[in-house]
Amino acid sequence: MTNFHEEETLGKAYDSKLMKRLLTYTKPYWLYILICVILLMAVTLGDLARPYILKYAIDDSIRGYLEPMYVLHKNTVVEGITYKDKLYVREKNAISLSKELLEDAEIKTIVKSKGVHYLVDGAIKNDADEFTIEKKDNSFLLLKDGDRYSATLLSDEDYRLFRENDIFNLKSIGKIFLLIIIVSFIFNYTQVYILNYTSQKIIFNIRQEIFSHLQKMSLSYFDKNPVGRLVTRVTNDTEALNEMYSSVLVTLFKDVFLLIGIVITMLNMNVKLALFSLSVLPFIIIASIIFRINIRRVYRTVRVQLARINSSLNENITGMKTIHIFKKENKKFREFDEINKDYLNATKEEIQLYAIFRPIIEIIRSLGLTLIIWIGGKNVINGAIEFGVLYAFINYLQMFFEPILDLTEKYNILQAAMASSERIFMILDTEEDIKNGDNPVALESVKGKIEFKNVWFAYEKDNWVLRDVSFTINPGETVAFVGATGAGKTSIISLINRFYDIQKGQILIDGIDIKYLDKYSLRKRIGIVLQDVFLFTGTIKDNIRLNNMDISDEEIVDVAKYVNAHSFIEKFPKKYEEPVMERGSTLSAGQRQLLAFARALAFKPDILVLDEATSNIDTETELLIQDALDKIVKGRTTIAIAHRLSTIQRSNKIVVLHKGRIREIGSHQELLNKGGMYYDLYRLQYKEDFQDNNQ
Structure with a gap:
């Protein structure tokens, strides 16, 4: 069951050492990440360019005609409109011309009144509410602030002529704007795809590393660490890292680029208005700090409550059979309901x-925005700034807050990633306690001689499970170990496979200390059939082969026939391709046991270990297994552990263990004749037979 209390110990929201280590996983993909950063910079530039382009379109094209125009000779080399053999050049376009030329030039302005356009002599501020147009004979006068200006009525065709460049520019701006949108979309799509691909590859590697590391750990590690916790590390915690790599690591650059870009662009357009706009920044910083402090506390509570839910679900679903047997559904529901409500309250606080x-x-x-509209609006009215600048400022300020909100989300993701990485590295930093030596001896084959010399072993310090155990098993012998529960029988098997290391003494295989053997080649030469058979999800054939493609289909069928499993396999609709559900739940105990025998033999072991292999078998299946065992043990060293003494009577030797010590060794008949501990065990199991014989 997962220990939810460990979730409470969240480290810092950002730990430079952890981040440095997390970044080492990105090294193989540095080029992809660099491409993503470059693409994000391009996308950010596109985002920044859009309001500026709209500002240009508004001030220079849509409202550009309102600017005063210099009337020059038509051959003057400058951008303008030719009208009645004269070149009309707007103030912005006339910057490159000499002062002398501009001082001698006439100035005219286009104004609009009651839907009609006029060309007025002089620089006129365009505000229809502040001037009137009078017609006198065939000419027009513009009256403004007591001054009179000559005006000429422009036909629709003349007005379109003055707007010809504006229309062309607007078409060009529209194309550029569309191009920026399309390119930004392509760049954004590409970077999202590359970034998520890279992130998934990194997480794939981390999961592989964790799983590979867990496979190297000894069984004592799994004795101390619940399965639920380890599964959480490989799934939930790696997913938290995935969010960091995909949502924080690179996209953080975009938020920073965007904020810096907005500030620079606003200052470049109008320093005074930019400073007014950014005057709200201190309030944002204060609000963010208060939020960060509180959300960290609430986030910790949410994590703890979620871990409690996972823990409760794992425990209740695993023990559902027991819950039904003892009719504890209501009690367990109330317990879960209480935990669920605690989680609900924690999430509600987070939402609040x-x-x-x-x-x-x-x-x-x-x-x-209010400050911009108030101050910027007055400046537009006074002519200090253009309307397009005000429009761009409003857009930039709205954009300015998006990365700030994004950064608050990223803070949570970063906090989760730091906590998850700390727990993941805790696993990876746990050293393998059962290691191969510097030059391990690889076993190509084993004769089968096993020696224990004064072996002492404890799972926990000084709590000895085996005490000064010594025995020898010769090649080809069948040796059985018997004794009460806790006597140390199963521990002997674990030690032979080097699942644990002994504290004192020596264990030798064919005269070589197993500490100097390659542990993987050692385990390959030993076949084990356990009391509780574990079958994987897949097919029957897959469970016999265990992904070893060197074992052919014909060999699978042969070993199945050998252990009398072929007959029941053939009865399935898909035979050897029949699906096996989780842990083999659709098969009987006897069928699972027979498949375990077939699996062990398929790997052609030199040493065969039977750990209570027939204790869960019905009488009929036991007869089938006994028939197979007579064939299996020939030419192979066999170790059998059994409570049912009937299965070991033909063993060459029987070793009687009691409280971690060897009390008796001998054949079945020798031990009975001795009248010691084995005799007492046998008499207890076959009490009725003894009573009949005594009568």
Whole structure:
């Protein structure tokens, strides 16, 4: 069951050492990440360019005709409109011309009144509410602030002529704007794809590393670490890292680029208005700090409550059979309901914090917009700035708050990633306690001689399971170990496979200390059939072969026939391709045991270990197995552990263990004749037979 209390010990929201280590996983993909950063910079530039382009379109094209125009000779080399053999050049386009030329030039302005356009002599501020147009004879006068200006009525065709360049520019701007949108979309799609691909590859490698490391750990490690916790590390915690790699690592650059870009662009357009706009920044910083402090506390609570739910689910679903047997459904439901409510309350508190923080940011954003509209609007009216600048500022300020909200989300992701990485590295930093030596001896084959010399072993310090155990098993012998539960029988098997290391003494295989053997080649030469058979999800054939493609289909059928499993396999609709559900739940105990025998023999072991292999078998199946055992043990060293003494009577030797010590060794008949501990065990198991014989 997962220990949820460990979730409470969240480290810092950002740990430079952990981050440095996490970044080492990105090294093989540095080029992909660099491409993503470059693409994000391009996308950011596109985002920054859009309001500026719209500002240009508004001020230079849509409202550009309102600017005063210099009337020059038509051959003057400058951008303008030729009208009645004269070149009309707007003030912005006339910057490159000499002062002398401009001082001698006439100035004219296009104004609009009651839907009609006029060409007026002089620089006129375009505000229809502040001037009137009078017609006198065949000419027109513009009256403004007591001054009179000559005006000429422009036909629709003349007005279109003055707007010809504006229309052309707007078409070009529209194409550029569309191109920026399309290119930004392509770049954004490409970087999202590459970034997520890279992130998944990194997480794939981390999962592989964790799983590979777990496979190297000894059984004592799994004795101390619940399965639920380890599964959480490989799934939930790696997923938290995935979010960091995909949502924080690179996209953080975009948020920073965007914020810096917006500030620089606004200052470049109008320093005074930019400073007014950014005056709300201190309020944002204060709100973010308060939010960060509170969300960290709430986030920790949510993590703890979620871990409790996972723990409760794991325990209850695993023990559902027991719950049904003892009719504890209501009690367990109430317990889960209470845990679920605690989680609900924690998440509600988290939602409330976001519900307060986001509107506060929106209020601050609105205050910033109010300042821009108030101050910028007055400047537009006074002619200090253009309307397009005000429009761009409003857009930039709205954009400014998006990365700020994104950064608050990224803070949570980063906090989860730091906590998850700490727990993941805790696993990876746990050293393999059963290691191969510097030059391990690889076993190509084993004769089968096994020696224990004064072996002492304890799972925990000084709590000895085996005490000064010594015995020899010769090649080809069948030796049985018997004794009460806890006597140390199964521990002997674990030690022969070097699943654990002994504290004192020596264990030798064919005269070589197993500490100097390659542990993988050693285990390959030993076949084990356990009391509790574990079958994997797949097919019957897969469970016999265990992904070893060197074992042919014909060999699988042969070993199945050898252990009398072929007959029941053939009865399935798909025979050897019949699906096996999780842990072989659709098969009987006897069928699972027979498949375990077939699996062990398929790997052609030199040493065969039977750990209570027939204790869960019905009488009929036991007869089938006994028939197979007579054939299996020939030419092979066999170790059998059994409570049912009937299965070991033909063993060459029987070793009687009691409280970690060897009390008796001998054949079945020798031990009975001795009248010792084995005799007492046998008499207890076959009490009725003894009573009949005594009568």
